[in-house]
Structures are given as structure tokens and as C-alpha cells.
Amino acid sequence: MKEDKEIYDLIIIGAGVSSTFLCLSIYKINPSFKILILEKNETFPQKVGESLVDLTAVFVDSLDIKHLLKAHTKKTGVRFLFNESNQNDLSGIAEFASPTLPGLINGYHLDRSIFDQQMLDEVVSKGAVVYRPVNIIDTSFRDFENILKIKTGNVLKIVQSKWLVDGSGRNRFIANKLNWNFKNIPLKTGAITAHFKNIAPETTWDTKTNAYWDKNAVGLRKFSTTHLMRKSSWWWIIRLNETTTSIGVVFDKNKVHFNDYENYFIDQISTDAQLSIITKDASRSKINHVEALPYVCDKLYSKGIALIGDSGAFIDPLISPGMELIGQQSIWLAELLTEDKSNNKFKANAWKKYSKTFYKAYSSRLSIYVKAYDFMHSYDIFSAWLKQGNYIYFGWIVFPSVLFKNRLKEPLTFNLIERIGLKYFTKRFDKIIERRTAQKRISVIGKNEITYSSVRVPKNWRFIFVPIHLLFKSLWAYFKLELKELKFLFKP
Ligand SMILES: Cc1cc2nc3c(=O)[nH]c(=O)nc-3n(C[C@H](O)[C@H](O)[C@H](O)COP(=O)(O)OP(=O)(O)OC[C@H]3O[C@@H](n4cnc5c(N)ncnc54)[C@H](O)[C@@H]3O)c2cc1C
Incomplete structure (x- = not known):
């Protein structure tokens, strides 16, 4: 590698939320940190990870980026609808309702193609350099010396940094290259997802009354993260705005079997008592399949390399802990990386503590879902x-x-x-x-049975x-x- 090198404190692979959450957390501590982000795609697609929970809202607030959320839909709470007898007249549907009441914090429904771009613009405005679209052609990883050969447009570049963070999501760019493997975990779930335009109005498929919600929640029931609870599986209905709705199913792979994920999804949305009404006249995007949801890498860092977000671990989307854990990781990693730069010393014990806490948190969360x-x-x-x-x-x-x-x-x-x-x-x-x-x-x-749990x-x-x-x-x-x-x- 003979070309001139560009040298940074940190290079992050990927420009999703892991990357931008980490950048903003670092800039809060050290605004002059030199960060390069390498993103392979020119634009962000619509993707899952659309329900922003209360704790992530607190984290976003701490980054001073609350203003970005104005472009998204205020989440009015979470609801779980049960149809245990799977009857078609829908009169026996019971509800667990947790409306968001006016207060200090509020979740959101995010259009990720917009949110990820907003976040990237924000970190660029704070000084991060972004190469996009980029192709990483060659890599050399040594302790605290990472060198990458990249191609962006027609230009070849050599970039180097002491620290390299893998924020490439499920692609796991670095983890795969270094053969960092998965730990064995006892939960086997998968997901199938799509976006719909113009789903049926709630009056045709939702519970008929919910006076407490209508009186007290911050907004309409239709803008809640709504879950349809089924045997060994659950569906989410997340309205991103008046026209576009994200719908997906998460299932226990030990109990739910199919040969073709598209056929399974289409069959379910056409036969389920509620889903068939919801999607009857709606147009649908391509169907996506996430084959294995939970995983955790057996290593989270080495000298000069760290994983963040989906590149290292994912638990399960039920009650949306994805971005929440990424926010927590970002704060922690930002402290470790900025300290490393200011002291020019690798604090082995602090890194060990981070990794130990993360694994403990992962298995604690997992035990809730299993x-x-x-x-x-x-x-x-x-x-x-x-x-x-x-x-x-x-x-x-x-x-x-x-x-x-x-x-x-x-x-x-x-x-x-x-x-x-x-x-x-x-x-x-x-x-x-x-x-x-x-x-x-x-x-x-009972008739119109609703359990409330508002906080x-x-x-x-x-x-x-x-x-x-x-x-x-x-x-x-x-x-x-x-x-x-x-x-x-x-x-x-
Ligand atoms: C079914 C499902 C539902 C979910 N629902 C929720 C939810 O409701 N709420 C929630 O908080 N979380 C949810 N999550 C989790 C959430 O979506 C993820 O945790 C989060 O998006 C991960 O962000 P990331 O930045 O790590 O990865 P990504 O968002 O995948 O970003 C990775 C980026 O890296 C880029 N990249 C990949 N490879 C390379 C490469 N070789 N070179 C350069 N760039 C590269 C990609 O183009 C991409 O931009 C859900 C996840 C799933 C699977």
C-alpha cells in the first residue's frame, strides 16, 4: 500500500444508527475527535428498527437531537391485541394497553430511510468525514494500527486509524474477516417484514372502545406500536405516517415452520382474522426475511477494534430493545475511546468491564424472552x-x-x-x-376486556x-x- 494515507483517530464501517449514535456521543466529550465513516450504500433504504422506545428517547434527548424527531410520528403508546379463539367477528379481542401520557419523555415511529440520513447529516455538521458509496478493497489489522484500502467513485484511497469500529450491522464486516464467531444462545426466532400503503382504517379491525386511551394518551390509538399476539409469534403494526405502515411478524422457529417465507407471509396476512382486513386493499413493498434474529459475537473488541450494534449482537425485537442497547453501547464506547486518545493508553481493565457488563446485560435480556x-x-x-x-x-x-x-x-x-x-x-x-x-x-x-398499564x-x-x-x-x-x-x- 504505497498511496498517501489519510489518518484518523477512528474509522467506523457503516453509517447506520450505531455509527452516528457513537459519533455524537464522542463529540459530546471531544469535539475535535477525527472520525471517518465508510458507508457502502449511496442512500439509506427503508429498514426495520422503527419503534423508538422511551429509553432511546431519553438517550436521543441527551444528544441534543430531539429536533430531528419532528420529521417522524409521535408514538402514542404500545398496545397488544389478543384473539385467542381466532374468531372472525373480532368481538372477543382483548387488549393490553399502555398509552403514553403527557410527560417528560415520548417515543417515536421512525422512517429509518429519513432518520439515518438526518443523523448522518448531523455528524457531518459536527466534523465527521464520510466516504459514500465506498468499497473496502483491502484490510490490514494490527494492534492499534488499522489500514484500509478503499475505492470511492473512481478514486482509490488508503485510510488509517488507531481504532476501527464495526458498525456494518448484520453484514458484520470486521467480525467476519477476523472470524469472531457467535456464542450459543437458547432463543431461535426469525422475522418477515414489509411496508404497506393505505391499510384499512382502524374502525374495521381494532378494538371498538378504549375510552381511557382516547381521554388520556398523547395521541390516537392508531399511532401506537400495535402488536397482534398469536401462537408462538407476534405481529407489529407501526404507522410511519398517514399512508405508510410497517408490518412484520416475529416467530419462534422451533414452532413455526414454512418452506417459503413469502408464501408464509402472504398466507398469514390473507387468512388471519385481523390481518386480512388490515391488508385487504393495501399495496405492499417487497417482503424481507431475517432468518436468525438473536445472536451475540464471542468477542466485542480487541486492541484497536470494537464492534457496535448489530455487528456484535441482537436480542429480539419484542418491546424494541435494539436501538436502546446501541445507545448504551455508544455512551460506554465513547468514554473508552476518548479516554484512550487523551491518555494515549489502552485501559485493559476498563474494556474488560465494558465487555463483561455487555454480556451480562445480553443474557439478562435474553432470559426475559426465552x-x-x-x-x-x-x-x-x-x-x-x-x-x-x-x-x-x-x-x-x-x-x-x-x-x-x-x-x-x-x-x-x-x-x-x-x-x-x-x-x-x-x-x-x-x-x-x-x-x-x-x-x-x-x-x-369479558366483553371489551382491556388491561391498562400507563406510566x-x-x-x-x-x-x-x-x-x-x-x-x-x-x-x-x-x-x-x-x-x-x-x-x-x-x-x-
Ligand atoms: C425484525 C426487526 C425489528 C426491529 N425492530 C426494532 C424496533 O422496533 N426498535 C428498535 O430500537 N430496534 C429494532 N430493531 C433493531 C434495529 O433495527 C437494529 O438494532 C439497528 O438498526 C442496527 O443498527 P446498525 O447501525 O448496527 O446497523 P444497520 O442499521 O444495519 O446499519 C449498518 C450500515 O452499515 C452499512 N454497511 C454494511 N456493510 C458495509 C461495508 N462492507 N462497508 C461499508 N458499509 C457497510 C450498511 O449499508 C448500513 O448503512 C429491529 C430489528 C429487526 C431485525
Whole structure:
């Protein structure tokens, strides 16, 4: 490699959110960090990762880019619709509703083709150099000396940096080159997705009434992230704007089998009681298949190289933890990289701590999902599961992160007692669903049955009562479930 070299503090491969979240986190600490981003595509396609959850909203707020969200749709909450009997008249649909109430934080539905571009423009305005479209022709990785030969347009360039970050998503450009492999994990899910134009109005397929939502939420039910819960699978309905809606299914690969993913998707949307109405007159984009959703690389960094976002790990899209984890990684990596530059010293222990915490967080999160696919179609069991999730999510992550900015970088991890608790509850839920399946029973659902779990982030000291309140609500939901089962056991 004889050409003149361009030298940077950091080169990032890929210009998705991992890359831009990291850049902005670095510039917050050191605005003169020299960053080069290499992106292979000229424009960003529409992609999944469209529901921005509360914690990601707190993170985005911390980067001072809230203004970018104005181009996107304000998310009004999350809803889960159950149709356990799969009846066609839709009158037996039950709902778990978690409306967003006016308060400090708000999620969004993102058009990723727009958002990723906005984010890239933002980092360029702060000084990052971007080569795009780029083709990486040759690589040389040595400890703290990464050299890449690239072609952008008709120009060949040699670029070098002490640190190289792989933000190339599922392409895993560097991880693949270095043969960093996957760890074995106990969850096997896949997804099929598409975008639709002009889906049917909610009045034709949604629950008929939800007075509490209509009165209290920040906006209309149709702009909530809506989940249709089915056996071993769930569908998302995410309206990106008035005309375009993202629809996708995530399924347990041990239970859902098909030969052709397109046929499976089309068959489901034409036969499911709700989906067939939703998509009847809508036009559809190309159908995409993500064959294996969860994975985690057995290595996250070496001397001079680090993985971020989907290049290193992904859990499961249920309740959208994707960008949340990337935000936490960005803050952490930004601290490590800027410290490395200012001290010119590799802090091995700090990197080890980062990696250990990340893996612990990954397995903690994974443990939440592993059994959930067995009972996610059941209204009362899954509602109890969701209430526990709300307690953990808001009580342990969102509130502390709003109050203590340092907490924002800490991903959720469980200690031994918490792990035992979680194991107990998921085992119980699993046992109940097993028994119900054997006895051909489903949840007993009243007319217009709705479980609410709305959370307001108070602006004063009363916030401390919210986690306690959520804890009691989740325990109460669990006891109610056990009581129902007991009643059934003692029924003459
Ligand atoms: C089905 C599904 C649903 C999801 N839903 C949600 C959700 O609702 N909310 C949420 O927060 N997250 C969600 N996620 C996760 C989220 O989409 C991802 O975690 C996030 O988009 C990953 O961002 P990234 O920057 O790591 O990768 P990407 O967004 O994939 O970006 C990688 C970039 O690298 C570029 N690139 C690739 N190879 C090269 C190369 N060789 N040279 C140069 N550039 C390259 C690509 O062109 C791309 O621009 C979902 C994921 C899936 C699979």
C-alpha cells in the first residue's frame, strides 16, 4: 500500500444508527475527535428498527437531537391485541394497553430511510468525514494500527486509524474477516417484514372502545406500536405516517415452520382474522426475511477494534430493545475511546468491564424472552408478563436514567435473586399455559376486556412511588392469574 494515507483517530464501517449514535456521543466529550465513516450504500433504504422506545428517547434527548424527531410520528403508546379463539367477528379481542401520557419523555415511529440520513447529516455538521458509496478493497489489522484500502467513485484511497469500529450491522464486516464467531444462545426466532400503503382504517379491525386511551394518551390509538399476539409469534403494526405502515411478524422457529417465507407471509396476512382486513386493499413493498434474529459475537473488541450494534449482537425485537442497547453501547464506547486518545493508553481493565457488563446485560435480556414465545398468545398470562416487564423497564431503567444521567449507559442486568425471581415466574407462566393447552382452555375474556398499564414520569419527588406502584400492580396481576387457575381447579 504505497498511496498517501489519510489518518484518523477512528474509522467506523457503516453509517447506520450505531455509527452516528457513537459519533455524537464522542463529540459530546471531544469535539475535535477525527472520525471517518465508510458507508457502502449511496442512500439509506427503508429498514426495520422503527419503534423508538422511551429509553432511546431519553438517550436521543441527551444528544441534543430531539429536533430531528419532528420529521417522524409521535408514538402514542404500545398496545397488544389478543384473539385467542381466532374468531372472525373480532368481538372477543382483548387488549393490553399502555398509552403514553403527557410527560417528560415520548417515543417515536421512525422512517429509518429519513432518520439515518438526518443523523448522518448531523455528524457531518459536527466534523465527521464520510466516504459514500465506498468499497473496502483491502484490510490490514494490527494492534492499534488499522489500514484500509478503499475505492470511492473512481478514486482509490488508503485510510488509517488507531481504532476501527464495526458498525456494518448484520453484514458484520470486521467480525467476519477476523472470524469472531457467535456464542450459543437458547432463543431461535426469525422475522418477515414489509411496508404497506393505505391499510384499512382502524374502525374495521381494532378494538371498538378504549375510552381511557382516547381521554388520556398523547395521541390516537392508531399511532401506537400495535402488536397482534398469536401462537408462538407476534405481529407489529407501526404507522410511519398517514399512508405508510410497517408490518412484520416475529416467530419462534422451533414452532413455526414454512418452506417459503413469502408464501408464509402472504398466507398469514390473507387468512388471519385481523390481518386480512388490515391488508385487504393495501399495496405492499417487497417482503424481507431475517432468518436468525438473536445472536451475540464471542468477542466485542480487541486492541484497536470494537464492534457496535448489530455487528456484535441482537436480542429480539419484542418491546424494541435494539436501538436502546446501541445507545448504551455508544455512551460506554465513547468514554473508552476518548479516554484512550487523551491518555494515549489502552485501559485493559476498563474494556474488560465494558465487555463483561455487555454480556451480562445480553443474557439478562435474553432470559426475559426465552420462554415468552410459549405463552404470548394468552391474554391474561402475557398481560401479567408485560406488567412485570413494565415494572422492570420503568422502575429500574427509565426513571433512574431520567434522574441520573450516568445511569443511561448502564444496560439492564439481573443479580442472582432477580434471576431466581424471573425464572420462577416464567416457569409458572409456562406451567399454566401447558395445563390450559392440555385442557383446551383459553383466557376467560369479558366483553371489551382491556388491561391498562400507563406510566407517567412525574416531574417531582413522587417519582419514587411509581416503581413501587408498578411492582404491586405486577404482583397483583400474577396473583389474580393464580386465583383464576385455583378457582378452575376447585370447580366441581
Ligand atoms: C425484525 C426487526 C425489528 C426491529 N425492530 C426494532 C424496533 O422496533 N426498535 C428498535 O430500537 N430496534 C429494532 N430493531 C433493531 C434495529 O433495527 C437494529 O438494532 C439497528 O438498526 C442496527 O443498527 P446498525 O447501525 O448496527 O446497523 P444497520 O442499521 O444495519 O446499519 C449498518 C450500515 O452499515 C452499512 N454497511 C454494511 N456493510 C458495509 C461495508 N462492507 N462497508 C461499508 N458499509 C457497510 C450498511 O449499508 C448500513 O448503512 C429491529 C430489528 C429487526 C431485525
